[in-house]
Amino acid sequence: MMTMLLNQLNPSIKALTVIVMIFALTLVFDPFTPLVYCLFTIAITFMFGKVDGKKYFLYFLPFFLIAIGMLWTTLVFADAPKNAANTVQIFLWEFPKEDVVVAFSLALRMLAFASLSLLFIFTTNMVDFILSLMQQCKLPPKIAYGVLAGYRFLPLMKEELGQIRAAHQVRGVNRATNIKESIQQYKRFVIPLLAGAIRKAERTAVAMESKGFTGDKHRTFYRPFTLSWKDWAFFLFMFLILFITIFASIQLEYFQWYKGQL
Amino acid sequence: MIHVEHLSLSFAEDESKNILHDVSFDLDDGEMMMLLGPSGCGKSTLTYCLNGIYPRELDGQMKGTVTVLGKVVQDQKPGELSKHIGVVFQDPESQFCMLTVEDEIAFGLENLQIPRAHMEGKIEEVLQLVHLSDYKEATISSLSGGQKQKVALACVLALEPDILVLDEPTANLDPLATKEFINTIQWLQQQKQIGIIVIEHQLEGWASFIDRAHLLSKDGHTIFDGSLSKAIQLYGYKLQEQGISIPTVTQYALSAAKHQKRTYKRIPLTTEQFVSSVSYIDASIFQRKLKKGREQEQTILSASNLQFHKQGKSIIHDVDLTLKKQEFVAIVGANGSGKTTLSRLLAGIDSPTVGEITLHQRPLATWKEKQLRQEIGYVFQNPEHQFITDCVYDEIAYSLRIRCFQENDIQAQVNRILSYCKLEGLQHRHPYTLSQGQKRRLSVATMIVDDQQLLFLDEPTFGQDAASTRKIMDLLQERYENGTTVVMITHDMDLVDQYADRVIVVQSGGIVADESPIALWERPYLEQWFIEYPTRIQLQQKMEESYDDYATQST
Numbered sequence A: 001m002m003t004m005l006l007n008q009l010n011p012s013i014k015a016l017t018v019i020v021m022i023f024a025l026t027l028v029f030d031p032f033t034p035l036v037y038c039l040f041t042i043a044i045t046f047m048f049g050k051v052d053g054k055k056y057f058l059y060f061l062p063f064f065l066i067a068i069g070m071l072w073t074t075l076v077f078a079d080a081p082k083n084a085a086n087t088v089q090i091f092l093w094e095f096p097k098e099d100v101v102v103a104f105s106l107a108l109r110m111l112a113f114a115s116l117s118l119l120f121i122f123t124t125n126m127v128d129f130i131l132s133l134m135q136q137c138k139l140p141p142k143i144a145y146g147v148l149a150g151y152r153f154l155p156l157m158k159e160e161l162g163q164i165r166a167a168h169q170v171r172g173v174n175r176a177t178n179i180k181e182s183i184q185q186y187k188r189f190v191i192p193l194l195a196g197a198i199r200k201a202e203r204t205a206v207a208m209e210s211k212g213f214t215g216d217k218h219r220t221f222y223r224p225f226t227l228s229w230k231d232w233a234f235f236l237f238m239f240l241i242l243f244i245t246i247f248a249s250i251q252l253e254y255f256q257w258y259k260g261q262l
Numbered sequence B: 001m002i003h004v005e006h007l008s009l010s011f012a013e014d015e016s017k018n019i020l021h022d023v024s025f026d027l028d029d030g031e032m033m034m035l036l037g038p039s040g041c042g043k044s045t046l047t048y049c050l051n052g053i054y055p056r057e058l059d060g061q062m063k064g065t066v067t068v069l070g071k072v073v074q075d076q077k078p079g080e081l082s083k084h085i086g087v088v089f090q091d092p093e094s095q096f097c098m099l100t101v102e103d104e105i106a107f108g109l110e111n112l113q114i115p116r117a118h119m120e121g122k123i124e125e126v127l128q129l130v131h132l133s134d135y136k137e138a139t140i141s142s143l144s145g146g147q148k149q150k151v152a153l154a155c156v157l158a159l160e161p162d163i164l165v166l167d168e169p170t171a172n173l174d175p176l177a178t179k180e181f182i183n184t185i186q187w188l189q190q191q192k193q194i195g196i197i198v199i200e201h202q203l204e205g206w207a208s209f210i211d212r213a214h215l216l217s218k219d220g221h222t223i224f225d226g227s228l229s230k231a232i233q234l235y236g237y238k239l240q241e242q243g244i245s246i247p248t249v250t251q252y253a254l255s256a257a258k259h260q261k262r263t264y265k266r267i268p269l270t271t272e273q274f275v276s277s278v279s280y281i282d283a284s285i286f287q288r289k290l291k292k293g294r295e296q297e298q299t300i301l302s303a304s305n306l307q308f309h310k311q312g313k314s315i316i317h318d319v320d321l322t323l324k325k326q327e328f329v330a331i332v333g334a335n336g337s338g339k340t341t342l343s344r345l346l347a348g349i350d351s352p353t354v355g356e357i358t359l360h361q362r363p364l365a366t367w368k369e370k371q372l373r374q375e376i377g378y379v380f381q382n383p384e385h386q387f388i389t390d391c392v393y394d395e396i397a398y399s400l401r402i403r404c405f406q407e408n409d410i411q412a413q414v415n416r417i418l419s420y421c422k423l424e425g426l427q428h429r430h431p432y433t434l435s436q437g438q439k440r441r442l443s444v445a446t447m448i449v450d451d452q453q454l455l456f457l458d459e460p461t462f463g464q465d466a467a468s469t470r471k472i473m474d475l476l477q478e479r480y481e482n483g484t485t486v487v488m489i490t491h492d493m494d495l496v497d498q499y500a501d502r503v504i505v506v507q508s509g510g511i512v513a514d515e516s517p518i519a520l521w522e523r524p525y526l527e528q529w530f531i532e533y534p535t536r537i538q539l540q541q542k543m544e545e546s547y548d549d550y551a552t553q554s555t
Helices: A002-008 A011-026 A032-048 A053-076 A097-123 A126-136 A141-170 A179-210 A229-251 B043-050 B101-111 B116-129 B145-157 B175-192 B228-235 B237-241 B248-260 B271-277 B339-346 B369-375 B392-402 B407-420 B436-448 B466-481 B493-499 B517-522 B535-554
Strands: A087-090 A093-096 B002-011 B018-027 B032-036 B060-068 B085-088 B163-167 B195-200 B212-216 B222-227 B299-310 B313-324 B328-332 B354-359 B376-379 B454-458 B485-489 B502-507 B510-515
Touching: A002 A032, A002 A097, A002 A229, A011 A032, A011 A097, A011 A126, A011 A229, A032 A053, A032 A097, A032 A229, A053 A097, A087 A097, A093 A097, A126 A141, A141 A179, A179 B085, B002 B043, B018 B043, B018 B060, B018 B212, B018 B222, B043 B060, B043 B085, B043 B163, B043 B195, B085 B145, B101 B116, B101 B145, B116 B145, B145 B163, B145 B175, B175 B195, B212 B228, B222 B228, B228 B237, B237 B466, B248 B271, B248 B535, B271 B535, B299 B339, B313 B339, B313 B485, B313 B510, B328 B339, B328 B466, B328 B493, B339 B454, B339 B485, B369 B376, B369 B392, B376 B436, B392 B407, B392 B436, B407 B436, B436 B454, B436 B466, B454 B466, B466 B485, B466 B493, B493 B517, B493 B535, B502 B517, B510 B517
Parallel strands: B032 B195, B032 B212, B085 B163, B163 B195, B328 B485, B328 B502, B376 B454, B454 B485
Antiparallel strands: A087 A093, B002 B018, B002 B060, B212 B222, B299 B313, B299 B354, B502 B510
């Protein structure tokens, strides 16, 4: 299926692609390239991945707000411009053009990073990612299965926290009204939670060892992750799009390397 | 197959105190054995010795030898023994590291480097063995406790062990799930003839098909090795004092024997054996322990038209209920039927979506938290969650200090409660270092120190051994006799039968029966509500049946 393509890619290659693209984008410093690349990435995410649009929007929103904040602070706290006469009007204020370019470059670059990260997060199963890291990137099984076991514990700990809170309420512990009390309350919650978690972790470790787990790198895999031409095609495709964007940017005379602006 | 010789073990914290003391036994091919002992006698330590985790991970001393299939355990490489010994542990929540059933079973196979081509078949085979074929792709967190334990069993079966070690596998399960798990084990043994060691502190359910027993005392000594019925014949009630629960039918038989000053050739361990070997039983044996107080009319708490929704799902609906002064109420029902939610609503911990609860004719919502907690106590399922301070004394004194009592008065009250809950001498210990039974009694102690007149308890006897259950129930009984209303969630119908004067049956969020236990036992088909008849009633039913059979045969 076409729309599942991203979800089916090898998670390690996907991660590699995203990281390489982020590094490549840091070399560029103009507003046009990251904007176009960001739009491309979002389009690819929705065209080739099975993504919940509403959830995507919710995750994207905080990045967007931070980007706006960044844009504003960069504009307001910019260095003295070399060419102060050349100005741009934004709403009611006038800013030197070079400051505006710098600010937009920075904010849009962040959005491009966000869209790349979300592409990975929304189309990758965490368990698959860890299994793939172990198979393709030689992540030691001890760490990989440790992380997986911990991942399982998170919802359990959340549930336990709720129970501890109710249990303390019944003991007549007052609700915290100031910071000092909040810290104290937090401390009281943490001890039973940690005690429970340590005990559980120990039991899980014993159970894993009883099933023959030794941390040995020689093991077979029930869910093997392999590399196919599709994975490399994705890698090249993302690069290609970046080149096209940069090419367009040069043609339109927006393009600039990052030369330590800011 | 397993050969344990003069095994002694102590931890580094206290070298002088042996956890296990000169334990020796042999287990033959396909033999089944129960390893019985009170909580904290080193049973689980022994499991670790059998599967090679000790002495490798042991911070302490281990003497003696353990041999499995002729191989000395101490000399084995890590992971080597898991091909021979499969262990199912007690806690269903912490035995897994993967998210789905198939991945978890595959995890063990991967560890043993079984080729992938063989995995699929293996996984399906073991799931069939534990009757969970439909759950292959299910996430583990969506399963019930009983199903999780069966998955844990499937995981070790996939490794084709020669011996299964079951370390209190049913301690966290309700009675129906326990029964099913034990049946699965029995069926499995018939299919595969593997050796099984069941580590337990209670005999109910296992006694019908395992006869060999190895008894450990509190200090880790072997006190008996041989036939289970012989052990009971020899020790009888003393086992109970040691913290090993014997089946309720056996208790009846023992007290009947005592009453009639006779002994059994073969002591009955199951209802079937009881019915066939006991011809006459004194009615006094069946008498309930409950001393009914005066009929009280004073209403303490009443709830009308209660409803509770969580995340769009209706958990409790249409509940009307009044609690009177001095009642001993048991709330029973299947897991997930809403028992705990109902009790939390009544205790004012959660607020109902619809409906009103009044305490002493005043709506619960208008009570100040502080005052409310002086009226209503609530003992949670996990006692540790309720502990706030660093020592037992402070723990009990906590709510008195909140109320700004004089330190002299506090001391007198705390000492009274300490002796009341049989916690004397422990006042300086940290709550977390207490034994399971002591923790439970401490959590009850903190909830009665204010003389709360209404006390809720969520499965207070869950996971407790016989002696500890006894102590808690006696404590509650005494509270009740002094006029407190006790509301207890439980799965143990024998406790309901003995102590409660009112039972509330909860089924899918509604109350389906609210009457005296005696009236409830009169009803046919309690199975529809996922509850069992107490042993006493089961016996009566069976005896009547066999009497009827006898009567029809003779005419």
